[in-house]
Amino acid sequence: MASIGVDLRRLPATPGWRTPLVIIVCGCLISMLTFGPRSSFGFFMQPMSRDFSWGRDVFGLAIAIQNLLWGIGQPIAGAIADRFGTVRVLSVGALLYAAGLIIMSHSSTPLALDLSAGVLIGFGLSGASFNLILSAFGKLLPPEWRSVALGAGTAAGSLGQFVFAPFGVALIDVFGWHTALAVFAAMMLLVVPLSLALATPPSEAEASSAAEHQTMRSALKEAFGHRSYVLLVLGFFTCGFQLAFITVHLPAYLVDRGVPVEVGGWVIATIGLCNIIGSLSVGWLQNRMPKRYILSALYLIRALAIIAFISFPITTFSAIAFGVVTGLLWLSSVPPTSSLVALMFGTRWLATLYGFAFFSHQVGGFLGVWLGGIVFEKFNSYTPIWWLSVLFGVLSALINLPIVEAPVRRAMAQPA
Numbered sequence: 001m002a003s004i005g006v007d008l009r010r011l012p013a014t015p016g017w018r019t020p021l022v023i024i025v026c027g028c029l030i031s032m033l034t035f036g037p038r039s040s041f042g043f044f045m046q047p048m049s050r051d052f053s054w055g056r057d058v059f060g061l062a063i064a065i066q067n068l069l070w071g072i073g074q075p076i077a078g079a080i081a082d083r084f085g086t087v088r089v090l091s092v093g094a095l096l097y098a099a100g101l102i103i104m105s106h107s108s109t110p111l112a113l114d115l116s117a118g119v120l121i122g123f124g125l126s127g128a129s130f131n132l133i134l135s136a137f138g139k140l141l142p143p144e145w146r147s148v149a150l151g152a153g154t155a156a157g158s159l160g161q162f163v164f165a166p167f168g169v170a171l172i173d174v175f176g177w178h179t180a181l182a183v184f185a186a187m188m189l190l191v192v193p194l195s196l197a198l199a200t201p202p203s204e205a206e207a208s209s210a211a212e213h214q215t216m217r218s219a220l221k222e223a224f225g226h227r228s229y230v231l232l233v234l235g236f237f238t239c240g241f242q243l244a245f246i247t248v249h250l251p252a253y254l255v256d257r258g259v260p261v262e263v264g265g266w267v268i269a270t271i272g273l274c275n276i277i278g279s280l281s282v283g284w285l286q287n288r289m290p291k292r293y294i295l296s297a298l299y300l301i302r303a304l305a306i307i308a309f310i311s312f313p314i315t316t317f318s319a320i321a322f323g324v325v326t327g328l329l330w331l332s333s334v335p336p337t338s339s340l341v342a343l344m345f346g347t348r349w350l351a352t353l354y355g356f357a358f359f360s361h362q363v364g365g366f367l368g369v370w371l372g373g374i375v376f377e378k379f380n381s382y383t384p385i386w387w388l389s390v391l392f393g394v395l396s397a398l399i400n401l402p403i404v405e406a407p408v409r410r411a412m413a414q415p416a
Contacts, residue, residue, distance in 0.1 A: 018197055020145050026197035027137060027149075028156035030090065031130035033191055034097065036160030037184040038066070038125060039272065040168035041117070042251040043265065047177045048113075056252065058110045060373025063248050064366045065118030066125070067240065071362020073126025078135060078351030079216055086136045086200045093127020094191035096120050101188065105181035128191055130157045131358050134338050135351035136198040146342075150335040151283015158279060158331060161272025169265035219349040223356070228403040232340055233360045238299055238396035239333045240364030242306075242389045246271075246326065249372040253382050257314040267323040274327025282332040291336035292403040299400070302329045303393025310386045344408050364392075 045059040081089045100120030107113040130153055137149040164184075171180035214222075223229045251264035286294060309322040341354045372385050 018140075018199075020141050020149075023140050023197055024137070024145070024149050024152055026194045027133040027153055028159075030128070030191050030194050030198070031133050031153050031156035032160035032163070033187055033194075034094070034125065034128045034160070035130060035157035036164030037101065037168070037188070038121065039161040039247055039268065040164045042248045042268070043165070043168050043172060043261075044177050044181070045248065045252060046255070046261075047172060048107075052108060054110065055373070055377050056249075057373035057377045059113070060248065060369050062110070062113040062117040063244070064370035064373075065114055066122040067244050067362045067365030067369060069119060069122030070125040070129070071240075071359040071365070073123045074129075074131055074358045074362070075352055075355030077127045077132065078353075078355030079349075081132055081135065081200065081351045082216070082349055086132060086198050087195050089127045089132060090195035090198065091192045093124050093129075093132075094188050094195070095124075097124030097128055097191075098185040098188040100124055101181045101185035105178045105185070128188075130154060130334075131338075131354060132351060133198065134334070135347075135354060136200055138338070138342050138347045138350050139200045140198070146339075148280075148283055150338055151280045154283070154331045154334045155276040155279035158272040158275035158327070162269045162276070163272075165268040165272060166265045169262065214348060216349060216352060219345065219353065220356070222408060223345060223353050226344065226408055228405075229341070229344060229353075229357075231399050231403050232337060233357045235295060235299065235396040235399040236333070236337055236357050236361045237364040238389075238392040240361035240366075241368040241392055242302060242364075243330065243368075244365030245368035245372045245385055245389060248369045249376070249382060249385075254314065254319055259314060259316060259319055263316050263319055267319050270320055270323035271327035271330050274324050275330035275332065278328035278330060278332040279335060281328075283335045286336050286339055290405055291340050292400050292405060294336050295333055295400040295403075296397045298329050298333050299393045300397035302326065303390045303397070305329070306386055306390050306393070310383065340403065340405065343405060346407070 041063055045056060048054065049056060049059055077089050077093065097120070100116045100122075103116035103120065104113065107116050133153045134150055137153055138146060141149050168180055168184075171183060175183075247268070250267065251261065254264045254267065255261055282294060282298075305322065305325045309318065312318060337357060338350075338354050341357060342350050345353055368385070368389075371388075372382060375384050376382055
């Protein structure tokens, strides 16, 4: 164990087999595997609801719980990863995720669905999602690799969405939703060996400066007393609201409007494919222009795209076009958000501080999915939620503009 600790401390100078390229490839594979299945859950809503005579609010509540617990667990998982290293957190998260998928495949009551798709997968995602991958990239990679790696890690999640959306639809059509979930669970186990490439040193091995000796409590007090961080956290709420609502409810919305179910699969896949371009482009662009302007533009354009989508007749062409535009903006807010956290506060507590920002994202996700189901059951329409998404997009575009892109000012340590 001592030799492992030494290797971790010397990683930047003598990386051994864990070169920057290996770290990025393994991290991207984990992002793809963990983001893919959860982005396809919208296709399970109709067959499961039909088999058990559930309303959409039942399935919506389970996925809403998942989003909320993912958000609650994220800062906890980030703090554990910051304190003890990334491998344990990724491995436990993957096992919880796989267990949740298996139990979900046998869920026949709303309570069982809440516990599996909601609780287990929610906490599993908090320990195995791309958020920890991005934090590990920030700790392990040299500065010249980070911006591109953050974009690549986010894009990999979108590649998972592109692959798993049509793959999930095909599995459901050919083998049924039970088998589809079991296949997803088996694939989740691959995360455990891949996580070895992302081993980060525990906090004792990291601390080499006064800033790195900062306690977690002090880091949280500093962050939540910093106006720009609070604005960043508030703006990230909208991203979660819009993404979760679209991921879960868009396939059913398209079917309601007379579009074949297969088209819904390709729309979600198109979003994932185009977000690869969007995330990589933003990863490159954020080195060349202020990140706050990028975030503001993303939220505003997303709101305008929703207005255009719901204002015209829904056809296969308009659905795919919406998928293209939405995909370019989908997770593109993640690289500048995580980069701003690292810029403001450094990488010592990056997983923890980004975890709290992501909690805001997931509170938005909880409300997007949950309210989507409730509003549809009450009004037989998703229109109010679409317009609420537009409002949040405009507000977030404004909220991000005053962010100051600079390291937080800390008191200089005085000699004894």
